[in-house]
Amino acid sequence: MNEELADWIVKDKAHCWHPFTAQDAWTKPEHEPVMLVSGDGVWLTDANGNRYIDGNSSIWTNIHGHAHPQLNAALSAQLGNVAHTSFLGYSHPLAAELAARLADFFSGSTLSRTFFSDDGSTAIECALKMALQYRMQTNQPERCEFVAFINCYHGDTMGAASLGGVEAFFSRFRKFGMTVRFVRDIDELRALEHLDRVAGVVIEPLVQGVNQMLVWPQGMLSELSEFTQEQGIHLILDEVMTGFGRTGTMFACQQEQVVPDFLCLAKGLTAGYLPMAATMVREEIYDGFSGGRENAFYYGHSYTANPLGCAAAIASLDLFSSDKVLEQLPLKIECLKQSLQQLEYSQPEVWQTRQCGMVSGIELRQSDGSPYAKDLRIGEKVCLAARKFGLLTRPVLDTIVFLPPLSITIEEIELSFAAIAQGITQVFSDVRKNIAIE
Ligand SMILES: *Cc1c(COP(=O)(O)O)cnc(C)c1O
Numbered sequence: 001m002n003e004e005l006a007d008w009i010v011k012d013k014a015h016c017w018h019p020f021t022a023q024d025a026w027t028k029p030e031h032e033p034v035m036l037v038s039g040d041g042v043w044l045t046d047a048n049g050n051r052y053i054d055g056n057s058s059i060w061t062n063i064h065g066h067a068h069p070q071l072n073a074a075l076s077a078q079l080g081n082v083a084h085t086s087f088l089g090y091s092h093p094l095a096a097e098l099a100a101r102l103a104d105f106f107s108g109s110t111l112s113r114t115f116f117s118d119d120g121s122t123a124i125e126c127a128l129k130m131a132l133q134y135r136m137q138t139n140q141p142e143r144c145e146f147v148a149f150i151n152c153y154h155g156d157t158m159g160a161a162s163l164g165g166v167e168a169f170f171s172r173f174r175k176f177g178m179t180v181r182f183v184r185d186i187d188e189l190r191a192l193e194h195l196d197r198v199a200g201v202v203i204e205p206l207v208q209g210v211n212q213m214l215v216w217p218q219g220m221l222s223e224l225s226e227f228t229q230e231q232g233i234h235l236i237l238d239e240v241m242t243g244f245g246r247t248g249t250m251f252a253c254q255q256e257q258v259v260p261d262f263l264c265l266a267k268g269l270t271a272g273y274l275p276m277a278a279t280m281v282r283e284e285i286y287d288g289f290s291g292g293r294e295n296a297f298y299y300g301h302s303y304t305a306n307p308l309g310c311a312a313a314i315a316s317l318d319l320f321s322s323d324k325v326l327e328q329l330p331l332k333i334e335c336l337k338q339s340l341q342q343l344e345y346s347q348p349e350v351w352q353t354r355q356c357g358m359v360s361g362i363e364l365r366q367s368d369g370s371p372y373a374k375d376l377r378i379g380e381k382v383c384l385a386a387r388k389f390g391l392l393t394r395p396v397l398d399t400i401v402f403l404p405p406l407s408i409t410i411e412e413i414e415l416s417f418a419a420i421a422q423g424i425t426q427v428f429s430d431v432r433k434n435i436a437i438e
Helices: 003-016 069-081 094-103 120-137 158-162 167-176 185-191 220-232 251-254 282-286 307-322 329-346 378-388 410-432
Strands: 036-040 043-046 053-055 112-117 145-149 180-183 198-203 234-238 262-265 277-281 350-356 361-364 400-403
Touching: 053 410, 069 234, 069 307, 094 167, 094 277, 094 307, 112 120, 112 282, 120 158, 120 234, 120 262, 120 277, 120 282, 158 167, 180 185, 198 220, 198 361, 220 234, 220 251, 277 282, 307 350, 329 350, 329 361, 329 410, 361 378, 378 400, 400 410
Parallel strands: 145 180, 145 198, 198 234, 234 262
Antiparallel strands: 036 043, 043 053, 112 277, 262 277, 350 361, 361 400
């Protein structure tokens, strides 16, 4: 290890605090964190010069690859103008342009108003506050509850977290949050009492990311949309992960011809370049905030509609058109499907694979179908092993997530799966010889 790298690691272990991380294990002397220093397309390079495929799009954000010349140029151009100006009391051209472009995706509907914020959690936070304030201002204050789905994930700020259905993350904060009821599916939703107290139903459409890439049954979303409309409940779609081509269409909801009341976007909005989010709202809801100052939406962040973020988002949308990104996906999605099948066939420990467009999960279980003991951390071990073969990704429990930038090539998908297969083989080589894993 070179001296510079050793110094960075010392400083990290002494002063940084990593998300979702057991810091005691992270700071152990034998743990050598990967320090990523540069990127190029789907490839990332660490401080030792090792190159890896970015198998989870840098936590589900990157779309067109790293250091993309057009994105970099758009950002440099905006930097030459100004990096940040306030959206409170002022506007700027790029925010106006971006909001109009987002509305264009839903032309013919009333989903045409965008409120900007900073990340996925705040996109959700805005939707919740808007949904509640809308009901207060339209004479329905009793509609102040939300319904979410078991094992869902909507972010980590307090409001978004109270919607979270993953017990391990959220149970300790539950009592500080909003009133949320959890259901497994639409039948349970239909059976709920007091639906007239519900302001909105929140869902990750088509696929629940943090729930080990669980794919919803086809038609579920359109059925949900019909039901919420019938009941006068708002449909709040969390497309923070699924937005911007991830599932094969620009937005997941388009696959079931659903236009929600609220659409929350973040991660891929700036192609994975900068933290920025958008909460899109129907005009009917927006109209509930008219009638003077006291009815205004009193909410905002210092970096709302940050011009650099807007520049990246617009350049990303330009790339979607000029590079025909969506048009190229079917071949890649088919290649991913075959790679998953092949892996399931060749690796006995792969219990199930799940796919929704370019989003996939590979779940490992014991041969009798029961999960591995949690403390074995099998998913983590396989990802660590795959790293040695040139792939970076993270598991959710024992599900290996493969969710690459959309710019990945067929060859790079194949390289990624070779690394996953080698990783699995390496971790289980002892088991296959009947020796227990520690
Ligand atoms: C990542 C994610 C969030 C939270 O977004 P942050 O930018 O991490 O705050 C919310 N919902 C879904 C579906 C996500 O995948």
